[in-house]
Amino acid sequence: MNSLTTQSLSLTFPNGVEALHDVSFSCGESSFLSLLGPSGCGKSTLLRIIAELIKPTEGSLQRPAGELSFVFQAPTLLPWRTVRKNVQLPLELSRNTREASERVNEMLELVGLRQFANAYPHELSGGMQMRVSLARALVTRPRLLLLDEPFGALDDITRQRLNEELLTLWQRDKFTAVFVTHNVSEAVFLSQRVLVMTPRPGRIHEIFDIPFAYPRERQLRASAEFAQLCGALSNSINEGHEHAAAHA
Amino acid sequence: MTSHSRRFITHYLLPPLALFILFLVAWHFYAAGIRFGETVIWKGTPAYFVPRPSAVWEAAREGREKLVTASLLTASGALAGFGASTLIGAVIAFIFSQSLLIQRAAYPYAIFLQTVPIVAIAPLIILWFGSGFTAIAISAFIVSLFPIIANGTHGLTAIDPQAMELFAIHRATRWQKLTKLRIPNSIPHFVTGMRTSSGLSVIGAIVGEFFAGFPGEKFGLGYLIYQTSGQQKIALLFAAIICSTLLGLAIFAAVGIAARLLLRRWVRGQ
Structure with a gap:
């Protein structure tokens, strides 16, 4: 089995606050799944449980075999390393230096930053820094890519462009992607399936299958079906929010 | 141009x-x-109260050999103390960063270095190490140690949590985290500490010389200040004070320039 499966994951912090309650879902190999919800609904926490950075208090987790990579909210580049050296870092850490420089060049080419290989992070724009971060995550050929609101700090135009680039990379490398966001149209544009989450405690409120075929072009965002689906997801988020508030 | x-x-x-x-x-x-x-x-x-600038200039010209010798001696004492505090401070900061328990146990005593008036312990330094260069270097060392420990420890331990997660996800070893993350992250902090320490080391050396000045023919700025103030050579005293200030400035500027060259890669957008 190369799918990602969680079974009844729950997490209660030592202070008694329940961050996640009974979260179960499954996503197949090479699928694109988004976790959508307002801040505080535990979606980043869930992502960190999948990454085994946090242990759940209850439940179990099955991950696909192979490498895992994580793209953080901030680019999280090391300022003393050049772009090339930043992308190379995961290979250094796993002492996988064979063909490292070709692999790094290939990744820089893919994200369109070949000519910035020797620049330092502070010389790049926010969007370019995020591209470096993506290149670094993909350099190890991960089978599972976890993304924690990676484009949240970018302007809308850059964000949309990076969404399209991410899809291209996904279709090329066929990794399983779990994407955390609070942006409805971003989740719809990217995903095959969206889990709407609600806060206090974080749980899955509703699951949406997104029917649009890949490759998805930017015109998709202007279609009526797209708008309709975004509306349905927004309603679901608000409904879940009210539901949670009523039980608080 | x-x-x-x-x-x-x-x-x-x-x-x-x-x-x-x-x-x-x-x-x-x-x-x-x-x-x-x-x-x-x-x-x-009156000239014995505040000498004119021209009189100070004259005194400095007359006593220039004395002033240059004194400045060099004070500089060597300050630099020896500064060098020792940089090395030993880095080692202490490293130990603190490796064990929170040791850090908690010893940090209050590191602060002691910062708060104890050097004037108060100068007699002890002389008692233990005798008068002369060693006592002066130790005085400079004690005064300039704390900023290195404090900034260094901070630089080695205050790591962006996401960077720590990045290293954890790629299963970095403790050694890799140290050499590829903690130490590079600490460099700018160490340099900040060194800037503060460099100025302090000159003060430490001069204060040390007040109490443990070189006896005999050769002596540093602190002893020169001490001696001239007793002899009412007020113009020479002014010249010695100005030399002390310039010495502090020179060492501070040298560390600043070295830091700028070293930190080019670390500094954002400058």
């Missing part, structure tokens, strides 16, 4: 220079008095 260096001169060199000249003029008239013919507006001060 490039516009860059012209900008440097007009923005950073001329304003302090103009203020310095203004200060010299004010000092001169304060000491010499202001008169218009028979009318005395300000009668000035």
